[in-house]
């Protein structure tokens with residue numbers, strides 16, 4: 001069986017940046033996704049099409065095919081009173097905000113100076129080359145319900 005759309009694929013993966021720093025890793029055999037349903041980034045999904053269980057694949061994904069380029073215009077200084085939060089605003093805190101295009105995004109506080117809070121709306125992995133080492137553990141056909149929902153249902157659990 002080869003990976004194609006409407007297949008549930010279980011993989012083991014390690015994700016590194018160009019310096020070899022591990023950014024993310026799956027626990028063994030534990031990450032399953034529905035192929036062809038935009039569950040994973042396009043660059044990785046495309047590279048896995050046609051592969052079989054047991055195959056090991058090294059995939060390098062550019063930011064354009066990953067989490068996008070780092071966009072300086074997504075970094076903004078906003079006044080402290082823009083935040084509803086009663087608590088002290090600290091570097092590293094994350095908030096939901098609306099982008100200029102009206103999408104909900106997560107912004108991260110990167111600097112606080114007096115009444116000015118700097119927030120960064122870039123994805124933490126924006127602008128990063130993503131180097132995946134992937135082992136394909138299992139491939140099965142998705143159920144009708146999984147295809148309809150566009151995601152994988154684990155054995156016996158179904159939570160949305």
Ligand code: ZN
Nearest residue numbers: 149151153160
């Ligand atoms: Zn579902």
